[in-house]
Amino acid sequence: MIRxxxxxxxxxFPYLNAIGRCTGDDSIGSFNWYVPPGGPLSIxxxxxxxxxxxxxxxxxIVILETEFDSLAAYHAYRTYRDCDPRLVSPGGASSTGHLSLRAERGSRVRERVNGFLKHPDVAYQHDPVTTPFRIALTATYQDREVAMAVLGRPRGRHNADGRTVELYRFAAHPDRPANTGPWLLSxxxxxxxxxxxxxLLTYAGVQNNNVGTMYQAAGFELLGTTIADRSDWHSREGRAGGGRYRKWRYRYVLASHSIEARRPAGRVSPDQARLTDQNTPAGPACASARTLVQGELVQTREERLARRETTLITDARAFLDEYDCGESDDTAPLVACxxxxxxEDSLVAVLCLRDxxxxxxxxxxxxxVTLSTASVQTDALAYPVNVLRGLIADACEWARLHGYATVENYLTGNVATAAVEGIAGLEIDYDHLRDPSVEPSERASSSSSSPSVSSA
Known part of the structure; x- marks a missing residue:
């Protein structure tokens, strides 16, 4: 045998239209067979x-694939592009108190996401994800996927203003605990x-006539409803129309201010970049000398996403050059800023995270992920240490939601050192400052008295 x-x-069977799955036992019925009605093996x-x-x-007979739990899972694997149910193991949970959060990103992320959406145990009714997205957040219990939400750049160009993100897909296991939807939406x-x-923009009612009860429970605002006719949808081969349906459109307001977005919601073409690049100053737009407090400030992100790397926007780079608090670190890839x-749209504090x-x-x-560089316009702030401490705390929370296990700290300077002291478990990595070539694992094994890695 081959094996x-x-x-x-x-x-x-290469020449007969029949597919089987080995169940692993030695009984006569050790195979599950799929034979189309009227096929050659029906008699x-x-x-x-x-x-x-x-x-x-x-x-x-040839062996096509392996490690499939069912013929239905193999059917989803063959039917949908970038879909592999073998990469996930959906399951239920007893309560939301037992749920954990996992960020889906990196290699084969779309295959994992679509594998969950189209897994036979989930049976998501909408189409799988076919376009790039920012992140997928998964509620898990004992390493089993309970629910998943996919977020990315809005599909409609009139919403792709850099200030709006869209929830593309939301699916959950039938045995999910009560309030799983609001838990993951939060x-x-x-x-x-x-x-x-x-x-945050999302829709309900597509395919399943769901009115969006979980969005209402999570505090989303209903913007309106739309009735559409899908009976003539034949844009792809094998795609059939689905009649009429009502779509509910929801929005959650995260912040309210007049500052123009500095980056798009995702990777965009040069032609689309003009939607978010207008009026961006070429130099640092710094605040005038006054005593600003943290409650008056607006938190923003100052990096630009690209296919190969993430880069700082122009005025953030200029601000770092003018108000650098400590030793600059730009050797590693930028992750977030x-x-x-x-x-009035003037920068007063900047914090960079690098990989x-x-x-x-x-x-x-x-x-x-590493806290690498910080800059603060101290003469414009009443409490510069508290302002930078707020940025560091938000960066640690972002790192946790984004799927990083730990946060390392390379920040230097008096303001940064004082800001770090107010965050439990996060301290200056003095070994890195003495010898930047030393890897974190080597520092941890060589000295237990100097913390090099801290939990976010």
């Missing part, structure tokens, strides 16, 4: 395991706010 059959193997008996082994040796709102968005602006993991694709790094 012995194992449980989960998908086998097929007569199906082969048992000994006969199947001989047919695999002769080439009459995390989506927190992530969206820390990403610098002001509005948090900032505070005045209502020192050495991963070829920084999106694959889930171990640690």
């Amino acid at each position: 012995p059959l194992r449980a989960g193997d998908i086998i097929a 007569g008996r199906l082969p048992n395991q000994d006969e199947t082994d001989a047919m695999i040796d002769s080439g009459e 995390r989506c709102c927190a992530w969206s706010r820390l990403e610098g968005y002001d509005r 948090f900032a505070y602006r005045t209502p 020192h993991s050495g991963e070829q694709n920084p999106r694959d790094n889930t171990e640690a």
Whole structure:
């Protein structure tokens, strides 16, 4: 034989329209077979395991795939692009108090997301995700996926203003605990706010006529309803129309201010970039000398997303050069840049997070993110230490929601040192300052008295 059959193997007759899955036992019914009505094998008996082994040796049967829990999962794998149900294991939970949050990103993320949406145990009725998205947040229980929410750039160009993010998909296991929807939506709102968005947009009622009860429970505002006719939808091969449906449109307001967005909601083409690049100052827009308090400031994000790397916007880079608090660190890839602006759109504080993991694709790094550089306009703030401390706390919360296990601290300078002292468990990495070439794992093993990695 080529190899012995194992449980989960998908086998097929090359010249006959029949698919089978090995169940792993030695009984006569050790295979689950799918035979189309009227197919060649509809008449007569199906082969048992000994006969199947001989047919695999002769080439009459081939092993297509392996490790599938059911033929329905294999059908989803073959039917939908970038969909692999083998990468997930959906399940239920007893209560929301037992749920944990996991961020889905990095390699094969779309296959995992679509694998959950189209898993036979979930049976999500809408189409799978076919376009790039920012992140998928998953509610888990004992490493089993209970619910998943997918967020990204709004589909409608009139909403792609850099201040709005859209909830593309939301699906949950049938055995989910009560209030799973609001539990996960609250995390989506927190992530969206820390990403610098002001509005979260979503829809209900597509395919299943759901009025969006969980959005109402989570505090979303109903903007209106739309009736659409899908009977003539045939844009893709094999896609059939679905009649009329009513769609409910919801919005959650995360922040309210007049500051123009500094970056798009996702990767956009140069033609679309003009929607968010207008009136961006070429130099640092700094506040005048006055005593600003933290409650008057607006938190923003000052980086620009790109396919290969993330870069700082122009005025944030200039602000860092003018008001750098400590040693500058720009050798590692930029991950995020948090900032505070005045209502008049002037920068007063900037904090950069970088990736020192050495991963070829920084999106694959889930171990640690680094607080690398901070700048504060101290002469404009009443309490500059508290302002920077607020940015650091938000950055740590963002790192937790974004899927990082730990946050490392490379910040230096008097203001940064004082700000870090107010956050439990986060301290200056003195070993890195003495020798930046030392890896975090080597520092942790060589000295237990100097903390190098702290939990977010």
